[in-house]
Amino acid sequence: MNSAVIGGGLAGSEAAWQLAERGVSVKLFEMRPVRMPPAHSTGNLGELVCSNSLGADRPTSPAGILKQELRRLGSLIMRCADMSRVPAGRALAVDRDLFSSLVTREISRHPNIELIRSETDVIPDLPAIVAAGPLMAGGIADAVREIVGEGCLSFFDAAAPITTLESIDTDRAYMASRYGEGSDYINCPMDRELYEAFWWELVNAERVPLRDIDREGRASDEKTDTCPEVPGRFFEGCLPIEVMAERGIDTLRFGPMRPVGLPHPSTGREPYAVVQLRRDNAEGTLYNIVGFQTNLKWPEQERVFRMIPALEKAEFVRKGVMHRNSFVCAPRVLDCHLRPVKNQKTVRLDLHLAGQITGVEGYVESSATGLVAAIQLFHTLKGDEPPRWPDETAIGSLLNYLQSAEAGTFQPMNVNIGIFPKIETPPGHGRRKKIGKPERSMLYAERSREALEKFLERETAVLTRR
Numbered sequence: 426m427n428s429a430v431i432g433g434g435l436a437g438s439e440a441a442w443q444l445a446e447r448g449v450s451v452k453l454f455e456m457r458p459v460r461m462p463p464a465h466s467t468g469n470l471g472e473l474v475c476s477n478s479l480g481a482d483r484p485t486s487p488a489g490i491l492k493q494e495l496r497r498l499g500s501l502i503m504r505c506a507d508m509s510r511v512p513a514g515r516a517l518a519v520d521r522d523l524f525s526s527l528v529t530r531e532i533s534r535h536p537n538i539e540l541i542r543s544e545t546d547v548i549p550d551l552p553a554i555v556a557a558g559p560l561m562a563g564g565i566a567d568a569v570r571e572i573v574g575e576g577c578l579s580f581f582d583a584a585a586p587i588t589t590l591e592s593i594d595t596d597r598a599y600m601a602s603r604y605g606e607g608s609d610y611i612n613c614p615m616d617r618e619l620y621e622a623f624w625w626e627l628v629n630a631e632r633v634p635l636r637d638i639d640r641e642g643r644a645s646d647e648k649t650d651t652c653p654e655v656p657g658r659f660f661e662g663c664l665p666i667e668v669m670a671e672r673g674i675d676t677l678r679f680g681p682m683r684p685v686g687l688p689h690p691s692t693g694r695e696p697y698a699v700v701q702l703r704r705d706n707a708e709g710t711l712y713n714i715v716g717f718q719t720n721l722k723w724p725e726q727e728r729v730f731r732m733i734p735a736l737e738k739a740e741f742v743r744k745g746v747m748h749r750n751s752f753v754c755a756p757r758v759l760d761c762h763l764r765p766v767k768n769q770k771t772v773r774l775d776l777h778l779a780g781q782i783t784g785v786e787g788y789v790e791s792s793a794t795g796l797v798a799a800i801q802l803f804h805t806l807k808g809d810e811p812p813r814w815p816d817e818t819a820i821g822s823l824l825n826y827l828q829s830a831e832a833g834t835f836q837p838m839n840v841n842i843g844i845f846p847k848i849e850t851p852p853g854h855g856r857r858k859k860i861g862k863p864e865r866s867m868l869y870a871e872r873s874r875e876a877l878e879k880f881l882e883r884e885t886a887v888l889t890r891r
């Protein structure tokens with residue numbers, strides 16, 4: 426059995442390793458160090474482009490659950506991370522050079538992997554996994570665009586923060602859609618005094634300097650399929666909220682914070698301004714702040730956005746962030762096996778995407794999709810139907826998010842409690858009794874572990890038997 430993997434980053438290295446461990450011959454194409462993407466600086470496989478932290482490692486945190494699942498499944502990336510760990514409290518931080526050297530060593534000496542240090546502009550005519558990363562450019566980006574269709578491969582500048590429903594003080598807000606057409610939005614009303622104070626803090630808050638973003642390869646000055654370019658570095662259709670606010674004190678009241686058609690149910694009058702929150706996932710456990718894409722520094726986002734009524738204690742599971750990023754609109758193009766088969770005239774069941782381009786966000790999430798793509802492809806190569814991953818696991822929750830997120834506003838997502846199926850009434854608790862956060866986390870972790878073990882008992886080919 427032969428295959429090709431494009432990109433020796435986190436996802437591609439994991440994918441190549443998983444295929445090779447199952448006896449599949451892999452041609453792994455990595456263009457570094459011959460050609461360097463803007464954020465990378467070495468020729469090592471699995472280079473961490475920014476932070477050296479792979480996030481929380483507490484086994485009951487969502488990021489910790491994902492790591493445990495990857496360890497259980499024999500992940501190369503997790504093994505190398507554990508071997509290169511540096512002290513960082515409850516987070517898994519690594520010595521970045523040691524980490525990527527270990528990944529490079531393991532891949533280079535695997536008998537089933539041929540590492541080809543060159544850029545490829547085409548998707549080889551072999552069973553393949555494309556894991557060319559968020560900074561992919563040139564020929565391979567064109568090849569992916571050709572498969573998923575124009576408009577599906579997006580370049581974006583800033584994203585809005587996302588918060589959990591649980592952390593929103595809904596008593597201080599009201600549910601309504603504009604002009605009485607339903608009650609889909611959480612509306613946070615502001616009077617004039619609060620609005621003006623909020624505006625002032627917003628325009629004066631500290632931002633990530635664009636020159637720093639450029640240096641990291643994070644800002645986009647590329648054209649997108651959907652947003653027309655405007656003078657300056659931003660796109661008019663998705664201006665950062667603080668840039669919009671700078672245009673005048675009332676701009677937001679006539680833009681994303683307009684109160685028109687949103688009378689307060691208790692007074693019947695429209696408030697001075699309204700911040701709206703919209704559901705971000707099928708379960709309704711996550712909400713994004715509508716129109717609040719931002720380039721503020723993260724602590725500033727928390728400080729300023731917590732001035733919004735009902736968000737004083739908001740848990741922002743994803744902060745607003747700005748960088749150049751290529752990803753497909755997963756709910757529109759990917760199936761649950763990470764194959765770009767939706768809306769296609771001709772489909773290749775032996776082609777998968779992996780890594781950040783699938784619409785996940787983060788080092789470990791990218792690695793997880795590499796592992797999944799490899800296992801799914803292995804099943805196809807054997808002539809079997811690829812398995813469906815259980816929703817209750819962190820891996821299954823991520824895959825489920827890629828399927829069920831709102832396509833029109835789709836943005837990359839990291840693992841967090843809001844994407845797991847909600848535990849309604851935990852065993853042993855009365856219907857109305859609220860459980861604390863640590864207990865809740867344990868229940869989610871335990872449920873994920875059990876679901877994964879049952880899955881592995883059933884799908885015996887998922888684990889390697891070496």
Ligand SMILES: Cc1cc2nc3c(=O)[nH]c(=O)nc-3n(C[C@H](O)[C@H](O)[C@H](O)COP(=O)(O)OP(=O)(O)OC[C@H]3O[C@@H](n4cnc5c(N)ncnc54)[C@H](O)[C@@H]3O)c2cc1C
Binds near residue numbers: 454477
């Ligand atoms: C600037 C920046 C900073 C980030 N910081 C963080 C962070 O701190 N923490 C975090 O969790 N996530 C971060 N991310 C998000 C994401 O987790 C990383 O980008 C992660 O590396 C994605 O993994 P990947 O395997 O999809 O892509 P990558 O790790 O980028 O791997 C893609 C690989 O494909 C190779 N390649 C591309 N095109 C070709 C081609 N045509 N032929 C051959 N090889 C090719 C590239 O050289 C690269 O090695 C950041 C992203 C960016 C862009």
